[in-house]
Amino acid sequence: MKKKKATIACVTLLVAAQLTACGSEANTSASTQNGAGAESSTEGGTKVSGGSSVFTGELEQNVTIRVLENDTAISKGYFDELIAAFNEEYADYGIKAVDANMDQYSDLANDGPYGYGPDVLYQANDVIMQYAEGKHIYPIPAESMECYSQIPESAWEAYETTVDGTTYCCGVPVNIQAPMLYYRTDLLPEDWETAWDQDGNKVPDIVENWNDMYAYSIARHEADASKYGYMKSLYDAYFSSGFLFSYGGYLFGENNTDPSDIGLSKGEAEKGAWVLSQLATVMNEECIDDTITTNAYSKLADGTYFATITTPDLYSTFLDELTAEYEKEGLDAEQAKEKAKENLVMTELPKLPESGDLTEENPTLIDSKMMGGVNGYAISAYTKYPNASLAFVDFATSYEMMLKRSEMLGIAPAREDAAEKAGGTSELLYENLEAGNIILMPSIQEVSQFWTPAQTFFTDLAKDAFRPEGEKKYTDLSSFKTGLEEMDAQIYDAIFTLK
């Protein structure tokens, strides 16, 4: 009897174990059902390139897909052209793309589950990857897309997430965003070719290295107290963190994937903080908050500022402001636009002195690294028409559409062929991404704990420039290092205390 009971118990245990195993397999298949498809091996584990199993390749017919685009693409008319071209191409299938007609920053996590979100959305990689962590986004069969081979691996990586050892791609890179230097050639000193072009390469040294930019900023402000050289809101961590990266600092370890290793104070990052602190001295107190970020368009146009840095997608806004300014001076619309295009230059960031000293003469220069992002398309996990949505993404990332996007919006395409054709800034950005000078914003959700402590530090750093001599907090490199270490600790606490 006892034996029978023991046998029954063993059988029950075995069955339970089997069921549990099935359960866990079922769970895995449920959680990875979005990832069925061709697999390829990667260093970190299995890379699934087939995307979600919902992408069967059979287009849903006679459907309308709602696309959330960014405001610039809508206001400049690009989005209208894109959906018109797509609708014409897919007219035979009855697939129609329309504007989702929502705020560009609307939250898919809130609206999607109730059926009010878009089918396709255009966002920065960090936003899309936060949605991906919440399973609001379908993994995309990237390798089957026409654009796959044309987009660099580093851009695809911005959209990759690993679950249970399997890597999924959750977005399609469209354009590279990274800080660019904007300046006006008509505000250069008249004698720049003789006095500010030591290497004789016909490009002013002022925009080639920060030491000359610093010197010219002082000279311009001294000549007229209402005018400034370089101006930028230093509290903006997106732009300021690049100075730390240039000297060996980093945000998260393991290629921005390990939140337990925060390295903004690592390497010689204190030199980057010192550069920022020196730049603050040639600006006014508006660099402490976001005033310069919002007034740079008009202040660059009216000649108060000589240069600033911001992302390339704002080129058209700067151009419009400068055109309006020239019109005010009496030029007709056509002439004003032509003159504005001639005088407004968007270029890569100047090089930094290896020593971090902006007053050093003949410094050894190093490349400026910068925080960047990759904006792209993703497909909502709440869409009823995944295949039609994928067709739209495929169409929107084609060579023609990426090139058109670049021409109309002035942005840098993530596609190599389109970047090459667009030339200029697009090519520069593409090269910088390939060279590793653009550090892509981490795609892990812990990045949300970076902004506030970083803003607090950079605000304090900017304020320090305006404190009386005896009250300054940052007087030497070790004090910058201490400040950066405190910031690292605050970010760490914010991440792990909240967990």
Added chain:
Amino acid sequence: MRKKRNATKVLDTSITYVVLIAVSFIFLFPCLWLILASFSKSGTIYSFEGFFPKEYSLINFKRLFTDTTLYNYPKWFLNTLFVAAGSCILGTFLVILTAYTMSRFEFKARKPMMKTTMVLGMFPSFMGMIAVYLLMTQFNLINHLWGLILIYSAGAPMGYLTQKGFFDTIPKAIDEAARIDGATNFQVFTKINLPLSKPIIVYTALTSFTWPWSDFILPKLLLKEKDLYTVAVGLMNLDETEFARFAAGSVFIAVPIVILYFFLVKDMVNGMAQGAVKG
């Protein structure tokens, strides 16, 4: 003695006027600044000379109604008008009925209901926003202007006390006389009380109109599509470089409400004054 009293009176009046002018300046200045900013030619706050714009033009108002690709202000304006007018009509109807019932009829649950509504009215309206959102998703009323009208109207009777106070001031003897003459309850309400209640109806209509006209939280919660935005939500979603459009939009939205106010102010004051007196 008389001279001294006169001097004190003059001093008293002068101080009162100085204080009033100072206070009104404090309240008026931001409005004046916004109005002037809306006429700014440059369209940016950073080109101002001191507090005020350098040059003035109507360009911002023109852009508000012509440049509608991204920010469709005329549509937002019509949406706001639709919601405010709908809530005004339906809300006024419900408030007047509630107040009249509470004032004129004695029934068992009258007192508990009055107490309950009074307590419920003390809670801030946004407290139930999540519940409202979930309910509206179930009724499929997200992204529908009618959804907003229903919520505003349904919530309006909670503030019936002022109207009840007004109905309490109308002597019940008139109702009884009418009933002796054979009038029904409905006739007593429509033929006797309603014509006497013009001030409170105007007051109710005006307050029912102004609340949805300027509300932000509820439309922000329930309207996802840009073409359905009300003006308050639309203006809050403007880009940071669109200050001039924001100023012009804020000024223009005040126009209908100011006109309505000047037309109805007399009735409104009467309504408020009479509703405040317990009969």
